[in-house]
Amino acid sequence: MNQNRLLARYRIETAYSLDHAAGVIAGEQSTGTFISVPGETASLKERFGAMVVSITETGEVMSPSLPGGEVPNNHDGVYKQGEIVLSFPIENFGPSIPNLLSAVAGNLSELQELSGLRLLDIEIPQEFSKAYKGPKFGIEGTRKLTGVYGRPIIGTIVKPSIGLPLDQLEKLVTELGLAGLDFIKDDELNSNPAFAPLEKRVEVVMRAINHVADKTGKKVMYAFNITGDIEELKRNHDIVVKAGGNCVMVSINSVGYTGLTYLNKFSEVPIHGHRNQWGMLTRCPMLGMEFTVYQKLCRLAGADHMHVNGLNGKFYESNESVVRSIKACLEPILDGYSSMPVVSSGQWAGTATDTFKAAETVDVMHLAGGGILAHPDGAAAGFESMRLAWEAAVQGNSLDNYANKHDVLKKAIDKFSK
Structure with a gap:
């Protein structure tokens, strides 16, 4: 070239x-x-x-x-x-x-x-x-902060997406932390609303996370949504870091590549890149751009994590397209610029097998909202079902056979399989 x-x-x-x-x-x-x-x-x-x-x-x-x-x-x-x-x-x-x-x-x-x-x-x-120096943390740095190796980082999204009172949010994060989750994130709809301003949200979430860490020794990674105007990004980032937070999230298409680049210049924690609004840029096959292009620019600008949708999920995108997106994020650009693919949307334990078989990697973040929170035995069982499903996939065991040995996995199949 x-x-x-x-x-x-x-x-x-x-x-x-x-x-x-x-x-x-x-x-x-x-x-x-x-x-x-x-x-x-x-x-x-x-x-x-x-x-x-x-x-x-x-x-x-x-x-x-x-x-x-x-x-x-x-x-x-x-x-x-x-x-x-x-x-x-x-x-x-x-x-x-x-x-x-x-x-x-x-x-x-x-x-x-x-x-x-x-x-x-x-x-x-x-x-x-x-x-453009690219991601400061990427896959390796994210694994170091979470302490998770040899399997995907498994996490969830705060639900309801918006409207949850702060006292209930604190209770939910405590429950999820005690359940053993590796990662939790704000929904993209919830950044700095009047009912739960970012500063107050950071306060109650970090109180819950530190309480859990004192009990379990594990500090869950929480991606606070700090999306806002350019001049708000540093203020919002600093609120999170000062409180001991270990991840921030931005809606890339809202702040733009320039906003992401600006944030990356001073960010002290991983940047979780959410791609909401992406469908407007890509859904028509004769218009817009491929994710191949988009993720290269986002990685250049500093996204440590990149959303790629999920297999058998709730959105229109085909499994083949999702797999191409996962592999694109893992392909080096300019000899580096590592970014962790974030598999999400309509995910549960049963999607682990297809994801591993198609993508052939555990270097993903696998997020399930309802697939963890709505497990019949609660969030801890939902997390365990996801972990076991990935364990089965990596070992080459069928999900049904593994479920015969693990009741939480069987209940997930009964609840979520279509």
Whole structure:
């Protein structure tokens, strides 16, 4: 790879030829516009222009995927689909995530020549490592703080997601801590509401966590949701750290890559990256971007943990897509930037087997809300059922056979299996 250039791969759809569409994209995102202008010399285009590296036709459709496009004269009704790779000079935008996105995404999805465009992948030049140091904790640091090795970090989400009075929150966290959970997090809906301000929430949660630690010797990792405006991030982070907290959470799409980068500059604890709103960026297969791209940018900016949805979960995403997301987070970028995939949404003990079989790793955080809290024998049994399910999966035992030896696992199957 030429370290002076960045490669971007796209899926496109057009009523024009793929060659024509690729040329329009390359011009629009570098030196060109809809018409030649004075100053756009051959030497300027050679130095600063985006170049088409490859074009691969993948199929045809008879109707456009997106509205509002144009068609050439005498159009035959066929829309061509393909993958293209473009090369951008890094000096056009420098080692800057916001400006990189302006280059590789920009106004492309609005071009009339396109009835579909999706950013599939980017190859990030080494120069970005000078500006973005990435996760400070990642997988290794998170395992060290939780003391969990050889299996996934198992945790849950505070439920009800929002509205729980502070006294009940303290009771719940105490119960979950005594149950042995490794990790608990705020819901993304609950950051700094009037009924439970962050400062008060930190106070009662840390009181519960320290009480449990005094009894058991284990300090559960709790991800406090500190999402807010840029100027609030340091204040909120410092409230957590001063109280002895060991993790903060932000909604990445709410604070943006710049907010995440800013937080990472001073954060003293792992940053739990929640991707809520992600569906708006990805659900249409001919629009938005792949998680492959998204997680690279989030890891560069400093996310120690990255949500990836869960197998057989409650959201639309296919199991194959979730597995690709898990593996993407574990693939090194710029020779490092470790981030732990967070498997969540509709999870319970029974999803452990499929997750391990498909992802072939225990380097995940496996979160279950109802799958732990709603276990017939309580949260401790819910946690134990998750731990046993992973134990069975790693050993190659079937879930049903293992359940014959462990009643908490059998009850989880009876309760949660569809």
